[in-house]
Amino acid sequence: MVDLKPPEQKGQPSQPQQPLPKAPTVSGFRVRARRTSQPGELAKCFSEISFLELSVEKDALIVLSVESRDIQKNPYLFSIVTFSQSQIDAKYTCLANMSPKKRRIEVLRHFLNLLTLSERHYEIEMAEVFQLLESAVSDMTSYVSSDYDKLFSSYDNLKVELGSLQKKHKELSDANSQLSKENYELKSRNDDLVLKLRGLETFSDQVLSLKIQEWLSEHKGEINIADFSKVYNVPESRVEQMLNKLVTEGFIELKG
Numbered sequence: 001m002v003d004l005k006p007p008e009q010k011g012q013p014s015q016p017q018q019p020l021p022k023a024p025t026v027s028g029f030r031v032r033a034r035r036t037s038q039p040g041e042l043a044k045c046f047s048e049i050s051f052l053e054l055s056v057e058k059d060a061l062i063v064l065s066v067e068s069r070d071i072q073k074n075p076y077l078f079s080i081v082t083f084s085q086s087q088i089d090a091k092y093t094c095l096a097n098m099s100p101k102k103r104r105i106e107v108l109r110h111f112l113n114l115l116t117l118s119e120r121h122y123e124i125e126m127a128e129v130f131q132l133l134e135s136a137v138s139d140m141t142s143y144v145s146s147d148y149d150k151l152f153s154s155y156d157n158l159k160v161e162l163g164s165l166q167k168k169h170k171e172l173s174d175a176n177s178q179l180s181k182e183n184y185e186l187k188s189r190n191d192d193l194v195l196k197l198r199g200l201e202t203f204s205d206q207v208l209s210l211k212i213q214e215w216l217s218e219h220k221g222e223i224n225i226a227d228f229s230k231v232y233n234v235p236e237s238r239v240e241q242m243l244n245k246l247v248t249e250g251f252i253e254l255k256g
Contacts, residue, residue, distance in 0.1 A: 024093035101139040
């Protein structure tokens with residue numbers, strides 16, 4: 001036996017035990033059949049299937065299929081098919097988190113495969129097999145319908161959500177297009193205003209000539225080209241050109 005709990009030490013509180021998993025439930029079904037051979041001969045039908053465990057008990061062949069084991073290596077999820085002289089019994093476990101209907105269908109499929117392999121050694125009451133199949137189909141219909149209802153409900157909700165998202169996307173796309181258009185118009189208007197402003201900031205030759213003459217009048221006939229250029233935001237080269245023009249045309253005279 002494997003002990004999962006470490007030994008307690010003095011002076012230390014014991015750790016709370018983890019809840020044990022729920023024990024699996026056991027179910028089963030049976031069909032009437034007459035065996036026409038000995039268990040040893042029947043066992044040969046299943047001997048090459050590696051996942052099956054075979055044993056003979058009281059003139060019956062036991063076929064065990066283990067799908068999972070617990071921590072102690074004991075079978076936990078499994079099925080047992082007992083091939084007796086006058087009947088064939090199937091017993092199986094079902095875990096708490098599994099659908100009993102789905103589990104029964106899975107075991108019945110395994111059971112039918114075993115019946116197919118053993119057909120030469122049995123005379124089977126097929127009416128009872130048909131009843132099992134009818135019950136399985138009924139369970140399958142119920143199980144699939146339940147899953148389909150859940151799936152369709154999820155699909156329907158997602159479809160509604162998708163429609164809402166598509167509507168919001170269209171609204172945002174239209175709003176983005178409108179903003180792009182308005183942004184383009186604002187940019188064009190801003191470019192026009194910048195050009196007009198630059199035009200206003202740049203003096204014409206006539207205005208620049210008057211500004212230079214006013215400067216000379218206010219500064220006792222003297223002009224510092226660098227200062228004038230900074231005050232009126234006019235390139236120094238243009239100020240020099242205008243001064244030369246005013247001198248050559250006789251509007252101002254050089255001193256000395």
